[in-house]
Amino acid sequence: MTIIETEDLRREFIVRAKAGRFTRTKKVVAAVDGISCSIAEGESVGYIGANGAGKSTTIKMLTGILVPTSGRVTTCGLPPVERRKDLARQIGVVFGQRTQLWWDLPLRESFTILGAIHRIGARAAADRIDQLVAELELAEFLDTPVRQLSLGQRMRGEVAAALAHRPRLLILDEPTIGLDMISKERLRQFLVAERAERGTTLLLTTHDMGDIERLCERVLVVDQGQLVHDGALGELRRTVALDRTMVVDYAEPQPPHEIPGTERVGYEIDGLRQSYRFHPTQTTAAKVVTEASRFGEVRDLTLQEPAIEDIVRTLYGARGSA
Amino acid sequence: MARLRSQMVYRTSFVLNVIGTFFTGLIEFVEIYVLLATAPIFGGLTLPEASLVFALSSVSFGLADMVFGQMDSLPSFIKQGQLESFLTKPLRLVPQMITSTVQLRRLARVLLGVITFAIAVPHAGIAWSPVMVGVVVGALVFGTTIFSALFVLAGGCQFWLINGTEFTNAFVYGGKYVSQLPGPVLLTPIRVFFTFVVPATVTTYLPVLILLDKPGPALLPQVLGWGAPLFAVWAWVLALVVWRAGVRKYTGAGG
Secondary structure: OEEEEEEEEEEEEEEEEEOOOOOEEEEEEEEEEEEEEEEEOOOEEEEEOOOOOOHHHHHHHHHOOOOOOEEEEEEOOEOOOOOHHHHHOOEEEEEOOOOOOOOOOEHHHHHHHHHHHOOOOHHHHHHHHHHHHHHOOOHHHOOOEHHHOOHHHHHHHHHHHHHOOOOOEEEEEOOOOOOOHHHHHHHHHHHHHHHHHHOOEEEEEOOOHHHHHHHOOEEEEEEOOEEEEEEEHHHHHHHOOOOEEEEEEEOOOOOOOOOOOEEEEEEEHHHOEEEEEEOOOOOOHHHHHHHHHHHOOEEEEEEEOOOHHHHHHHHHHHHHHO | OHHHHHOOOOHHHHHHHHHHHHHHHHHHHHHHHHHHHHOOOEOOEOHHHHHHHHHHHHHHHHHHHHHHHHHHHHHHHHHOOHHHHHHOOOOOHHHHHHHHOOOHHHHHHHHHHHHHHHHHHHHHOOOOOHHHHHHHHHHHHHHHHHHHHHHHHHHHHHOOOOOOHHHHHHHHHHHHHHHHOOHHHOOHHHHHHHHHHOOOHHHOHHHHHHHHOOOOOOOOOHHHHHHHHHHHHHHHHHHHHHHHHHHHHHHOOOO
16 A cells, blocks of 8 residues: 655745845745655655755655645645644654654653643553553653753654654654764664564655665655655665775774775875775675784774765766766 | 643742743833822823723733743744644644643733732722623633734744744734723824724723723724624634734745
8 A cells, every 4th residue: 555655746945045235036946856756555765865855845745744836745645734633643753853852841741742632542652652661761761851861862752752653654854863873773673673563664864874774675865856766775785885984093004905805995194094895795894893903903993884975976977877 | 731840840940930020010010100100190090090901901911921922932933843843743733832831920920910900999999790890801801812812913923024023022012011001192093003903902991991981082982892802803813814824834835
């Protein structure tokens, strides 16, 4: 069954710019420029693109916050703006940069209020909340006011809040932004488990390729308001090199070293810093580190994930030449 | 209830706010007192009579401000992304906004109004009857309704104005100020504006005219006071039309 369907979806904004002392020009900018896609119930889809590519605008149209300039959009079988309230009962939304929790209240009370807003019975709400509290490990700060929570704690609270009413569709707008590796990993593990158990459809925007690789089966890439790629994650992997780069800082200057399964892409400051590019299927970060430390004392390490911007550029280049 | 409790989290701040609100109101009353201490009649009313106007205004505005006072801070709801969060909930916007923070501290102003009323009534010489009690109750009900509408109207305007609180304050707090004064002291254009466009005088001065059985100045006859329900309906129609249009503009449905 289709849960999200868009057809030639378009949204324009009018940008006014100062042209002369008294004159101003109007310019119509299409933030979303004819996107057609269809997402089936139970899919997990990553929606990626550079900043300003039109991701958030699309999400706002899917959730009924913005009216499309033209085109058609159906979410959970409903027109989002006209049936906003009915739709809200079936979807959960998390905006990573914002909060939907009550700032001065403990998490527990935010959940109670949300239960009332969604008109879930007190018993059913309590059962669901207990489950989420256990799975997201919220118990130790359940009675702390939201403003005193760390970002990682708050984000887990936000996700729990979005899932409290058992939505069919979960939309996450940059859920892992600003989180440290451990918090990211916890959140991803939870989402994987949640989907396995309940089959919730997931639509996620992110700048973190790690999120995509762990959570998404399918990837939509948007650039300047248009879809430039729509396919399975494996397909994206084949099209674009999802390579990582390990930057190794040695304590002493070193000659150039080769590490199996990697390609050396950097040699700086007489070998004090050397970079190795590798594909996750060829070798692992741990192996690269082990190999590197054989050559000399390693002072520092950085692992660079592939940047979304690079992926988009590669895809855009491929489309441009096709 | 939980939202009310959240204001008690900062107890000291809450207490200071209550005291502050009370004294702000008190200073506004002193202004009227000073005027009437030098001139015995102010806009055709004596000190106790003018105090009644002030008292009704304080109670109605205080109640409306407590519940709807957040509406005119719409820009901060937009900036913090709260409005978008509200739009993803299965409720209408206005109830979500007003319940996001009910400002209990505004009760201080209501309290001030009640005290002023209690002190002024014995000196005002009102011929009490069940109808007169009804007029007082009506004044409070419709006064609160009208001021609430003004807050919603102010919120609606904010969809077009960036940092437009100065503009909306002119009729929200201007309306409050006007409602504290006897009608005749206002210049005629202002009197007309704050009666027929923004019905502020209807909330206080006109009911007091009925209570005291006084005729009222040009364009503001006592009989208009009986029209309070109509003015309340008008204020809400105006407020909701502007608010709806504002939401539509925000979501890009029109405009």
